[in-house]
Amino acid sequence: MSLVLNDVAKFISSKIEVSEINVSNYISTENMLPNKGGITTASSLPDTKSVREYIPKDILINNIRPYFKKIWYSDMEGGCSNDIYVLRFNENYDSKFLYYVLSSDDFFSYVMANAKGTKMPRGDKKAIQNYKVPNFSIDKQKKISSFLGEIDRKIEINKKLNKNLQKQINILFKSFFINFEFYDGKYQETLFGEIPIEWNIILFKDILNERNEKSTNQDIPMYSVTLDGIQPRADIYKKKITAKTTKFKIIHKYDLIFGMPNSGYQYGIMYDEIGGVSSAYPVFEINGIQPRYVDLFIKNISNYFNDIVKSGSRMGQGIDKKVLLSKEIYVPPNEHLDKYYSIESKLLDLINHNLTEINNLTKLRDTLLPKLMSGEIDVSKINCDLELKYNYMKYLFNQIHTPMSKSVV
CATH class of the missing domain: 3.90.220.20 (DNA methylase specificity domains)
Structure with a gap:
């Protein structure tokens, strides 16, 4: 029946x-x-x-x-x-x-x-x-849902780990560059308040070059700017930006891109190799400074950039480039930056490791789901199949909690 x-x-x-x-x-x-x-x-x-x-x-x-x-x-x-x-x-x-x-x-x-x-x-x-x-019988239903639920539980654990690791990076940045907890010396007065005297203040116009390169490749991956930074457009919209690919702007790894929110401003740093965005998005190449530093600087001093949105612009899409380029950013000496990056890189490695596991677990779940629903996979052998699949992918059913991970859950 x-x-x-x-x-x-x-x-x-x-x-x-x-x-x-x-x-x-x-x-x-x-x-x-x-x-x-x-x-x-x-x-x-x-x-x-x-x-x-x-x-x-x-x-x-x-x-x-x-x-x-x-x-x-x-x-x-x-x-x-x-x-x-x-x-x-x-x-x-x-x-x-x-x-x-x-x-x-x-x-x-x-x-x-x-x-x-x-x-x-x-x-x-x-x-x-x-x-x-x-x-299916209720017992068979519960066995399948328990199996798939275990995969989802591992995915959720990794998402929570990454969320907390991102918080750790933000706390670390504030310690180094906002609260100056690792600096012991004289200060200078600036529009940001007191900052270490050895740190340089430069204008955004000295580190940003506007990029207006257009795409002619129909297969180029498309992106949008959200509150969470740069995201693949396919995850947000079904409809293409335009049928004419010549109207796409090309964005490269570490470019700074501003979006089109209903109010305020949204921005993101491109961390994939290459992509395309709407021609309405202002895109800038960053020179002479680490893009991640620019990313976290804007994020931690966000109110300072509120006036870069043109008043009366439709949907907040008008970024006043002249105001943006007149903004200042303070930059610490390289040795101070190197100390920060040596710690941050370890956190980023953990995040990337967790992302890889999330992607692989998701593919495994979505591959097995229709086979379980159709009865193609024998539910009575599900533990055996699961163990073989995990061994093949070299990470499933392994202990995913490192000592550091346990401390941030």
Whole structure:
């Protein structure tokens, strides 16, 4: 007997007062992450009296532009926007197993195939209710969900490690270059306050050269600037910037790029080798100074750069280049920078190691998911298959906590 989604879960429409929730448990399309990345903290609450409620073990699916694959397995109570479907499982079906069924690429392809609208497609509720789901025993469901959950748990651990390692880098930068904890000498008065007297103050115009190189390669990876820096555009938007590749600006490794936020400014340093961005983005080559120093300097003295946005510019996209280039930056002697980089490099190595594991674990999960759902992999041999796969990839099931990692969790 085959099953459809409506046999094992129901769409929830009950409401919760906005006064009973906060930004930590409010979920909207904006703070759901693409590619099954979960959620982040909302920037604000909606201007409505009530929103759709959810509880632990509910499954939340973004219904706008389903190709972004935004889905989350709830671990708390809260509220969400009406653009998000809330699914609650029946008692005879494992909730976490259902989450993995709906996390499959097959499900999102099915939703898109039945979606309504072209510019901003939305999933069709009736079609989703008729999506076919595996008719496995509850024991088999739990074994599969436990297996996949272990992979996700390792992915989440590495994400938390990297988040804390990034915090350590920021604390380290402040210690060296904002609070001057490793300096014992005389100071000079500047617009930034007192800084070590041996440190040089230079203008941004002396380290930035605007780059207006255009792309003619249709296969060049495209990027956008977000609050989290430079991100692959495909992770944020489905639509291409333009059909004419000659309108793309080329960005190179360590370029400084400013984005187009609704307010204020957004920027990022390009850490991949090469890419392309919208021609509206101001792009600068950095010379004579470490790009990571520029990155963290702007991040830690962010208010100093608030006036680089042109007043009245549409969507905050007008960066006043003249104001930007007139800005100052203080630069310590090389020996002081070298001490900092010798420590930072070890933290970055840990971050990159964790990112590699995250990518490999994600590929493993997404490869095994459809095979488990179809029954192609025998669930009774799942431990054996898992061990063989882990040995082959040389890292799975190994101890991932280094002494340093344990200290930052």
